[in-house]
Amino acid sequence: MSDYTPPIDDIRFVMNHVADLGGILATERFSHVDADSIDAVITEVARFMADEVAPTNVDGDRIGSQWHASDGGPATVVTPDSFKSAYEKWVASGFGAMPFDPEYGGADFPWISAIAVQEMYTTSNMALSLCPLLTQGAIDAIHAHGSTEQKNTYLPKMMTGEWTGTMNLTEPQAGSDVGAVSTKAQPIADSDGAWSITGQKIYITYGEHDLAEQIIHLVLARTPGSAPGTKGISMFVVPKYLLNEDGSLGERNGAECVSIEHKLGIHGSPTCVMQFEGATGWLVGNEHDGMRNMFTMMNNARLSVGLQGLSLSDRAFQQSLQYAQDREQGTAPGAPKGAASPIIEHPDVRRMLMTQRAWIDAMRALVYTNAAALDRADAATDADEQRTWRELADLLIPLSKGLCTDVCNEMTSLALQIHGGMGYVEETGVAQHYRDARIAAIYEGTNGIQAADLVGRKLAMRSGGVITDLLDEFDLRVKELADIDGLATFPDRLSEAVWTAREATAHLVSIAGSDPRSLLASSTPYLRLLGTTVCAGFLAKSAIAASNGADYPADFLSAKVTGAKFFGEQILPTTAGLLAAVTSRADDLFALTSDQLL
Template sequence: MQYNAPLTEMQFLLKDVFRASEVWQSVPALAEAIDMDTAAAILEEGAKITQTLIAPLNRSGDEEGVQFDQGQVITPQGYKEAYTTYAESGWVGLSGEPEYGGMGMPKMLGVLFDEMVYSASNAFALYGSLTAGAALCIAAHGSEELKQTYLPKLYSGEWSGAMDMTEPQSGSDLSQLRTKAVAQEDGSYRLTGSKIFITGGDHDLTDNVVHLVLAKLPDAPGGSRGISLFLVPKRRVNDNGSVGDSNGVSCGAVEHKMGIKASATCVINFDDAQGYLVGKVNRGLVAMFTMMNYERLSIGIQGLGCSEAAYQLAASYAKERKQGKGSGRGLGGEADAIVVHGDVRRMLLEIASLTEAGRALSVYTGMQLDLAKHADGDVKKRAADQVAMLTPLAKAFFTDKGLEATVNAQQVFGGHGYIREWGVEQLVRDVRIAQIYEGTNGIQALDLLGRKVVANRGAGLLALKHQIERELADLGAAWQPQLQQLLALFDALLEKAQELANSSTKADAINSAATDYLHATGHAVYGWMWLKMVLAAEQGNQQPNFVERKAMLARYFFERQLPKAHYHLQIINQDPSVIMSMPNEWF
């Protein structure tokens, strides 16, 4: 697969739309770490490594897949060498804590590199993503001894990380966990149990795999209140930091999946394995969700990466494939390229308008994560509140639209889109999981509507509307109709939040409305991103073609995409009883 990182777009977002240099200068920890020249250099190097090292492995990795031989997990040919180069170049620790060997780069830069890696290869990206997430959790909740022992090895990529939550009888309902942890006299714990669907749970890329495992102590309270988090290395770590003997952690099987076939999805067994408490006893979910929220944004970006890769394949094909003639819109030759046909243009415009707005939202969310971590006072609190609201939205909306983008791209290819050699069918298969893991998109919708909107009666959305009004105060007269269209949509979302908060059947109403509400909100936030991009493009120093292209895509979005939000609101207005009243046995 040929992949070209959209560097001009990425630099535009950092420099002009979100004025990253001003953000970084306002935060001492970031001002010392980075400036725009450094950010540009990092993006350029990221483009090189994803285009030349990772993308060439995408199809061969899918064809070969992960192998399981006598208890050993073997990644596809070329993966180990590529991962070693990737790790030695510092990419695993890009946003890691500098005092433990990380590069300390801001997340609003990190999300752009994440997108590049996912565009190049979903399966390859997951190994580094899980490692970075595990390191983030250890850095936030681990003891100093754990940080000193494990973070440098994780940031360097010598060791990798995995998140062990799901069990055969316990998917999203973690209260049913059965993995047990027993305290030892030396302060460690012994863990016994099995986990399934563990991404990167075992492989041959690194010397050790560091598992973050949810388990229960014998005297733990019932339900999710009794869950603790433990760090459990695959191999013991010697006093000098070297890898020692086996630690009772083994892979029982690898899953045979629809997509991401080069990613090792494992059944992991713990047989009296030695582990160490992360955070506090019975407070494991608090610690784990530090990693989970990171992974949810990362998986959202998986959807974006697939959207971008699909667009590049489809746009290139549409300009080369000749079909029909006589339109008067052709690019030359006896037949017209299919890019002249209206329905093909519709699909390409849909992918582009949603992908570019999503990329902008990913950078904005990364910026809020940076401020929530490094800023002080009200700025820190506002950022944390926005992260809480935007994370479920980004995870679900990015991935729902990511699947739609890959399917549209496949349609542009016609029959060739169904053939493996063209590459787009792999994107359809690879991105499908992103709607499911790290909390299904239905769960994300319930989180957004129930916990982040209705619980505070829309206060967060109202604050966001006021922020949009301030940010777009300088928008020109030509874009005022779109701005008013957007603000009216936010008013409708706020009105619906109040209605749901006052509903006599609140639980049923939220359950039946959540997914449509998330999609309506996603379209609204994308509209905000488009107007921010239009304003920045008009006020910046971009090439005229760049500015006009942005304006065309923005107009397409407001005319052909934003109205879909009102469809979702209309669905929400229906009586929830049509969903909730049918007896269970009738299904």
């Protein structure tokens, strides 16, 4: 079982030299924040996560959260003792409030700094990190759409983590099809605008737990006479405990966790079935604006799930690297005859480790650049500038979420493979990362939905112009790469991948209006093709910065250049093989009847 070593230098390097933290802090919007303050936060968070949170990860998997029925009262959910201690210290640290509005207790730091904190939290213990992640989404929705009273009532304690939040969307018959929601909301006569909420929600992360005294549920429901589909959905805030006039906790509301799911992974995170029986709630925003309100938090939430792909890949890599250094097996090429070599000396093991390392650098470059684009859009004072950054952020969201979580399934699988038979044995702990990772490609919109969003909405932005603008930037970067010694064929491979991405993009733009089935059939290979190319383009920026002698140790900079070269030579060429899948029609997918598939 490996410890977790936060990759502080990697985080600092990508923030400063790929995502351009300096450019963000130079804007008037974030002029109150300085680089030294962010650096200090990263240093202290790294210590906190390694010492306080990472050791709880095994408890989350082996003990898990436990549901308990209660005689005459609502059921309870008990988390591992180590979770409670770590979460209490997290609340005391104040780091959770860092990116939020200072009017309600936040520090108003740029989102990219919150992403750095989230990366280390998620890598330390993904199951525990999901509690503040869901709270983040609820904060975003209330802050954007809630009344002044709701903001003043809920946000200060949610920002500190004293109170947590949930998003209650999914129902047994309404998964990705949110428009099928059937939970009902009835106005309560002679009340202060309160509503009675009745229905069942499933897959509610931290819908019930013992980490905080209060849980603020955001619930999608239908009001009387509302239109069918998504247009008839409204959002309500439903606290676990009603509040007294002085703000203290009052009587228990009619919201109960009736069971928790038994899952493949993230056992420490309770995934709850919530029953609302005449629970009292209040509208957030206007009636029938529930879907619009929900999408307020969608970009940040999807980016955070993409970050989970990076984080779990890194935790699995650290463990597999340690094992490969310690485990002796066979005689490696060049070793004395009959000597037992550490398996890291065997070429195939080294290939797997290099693949993990290169993809981790690539994912970090993608996710942090995505966060930086959100910050730059937020900070822009000119409408055209704001549109440019918002378009880039919107384009990168399905790549961050879809690509990083797909790749994470592969990287955690490689970690098992490096362990050999011991990887299949639970005692080593590496299987936990593989199991925990699997959910990330499913929730917050399956990766098929991310691919559909990419070709259906993001491709349509300026008829593919947002994508081709980014590819133009990479073409310019190829010329800079050609002047760097030691990159071998990386510039040529990047140029070829950019050409392939252009061909794929032009094809999809040409069929978007005439062949929607083929467009969607091409969406998943296109996401992989474009996402891999974009990662290579960002790694090119990393390699250029490293070769220009950034203020880091020489070995660190050399490793950045070598990692980019490896990605360019051994991973990036896969994009060429995806072009045929992107340009194929959907006919083959439907050539067999459903009976023939049996």
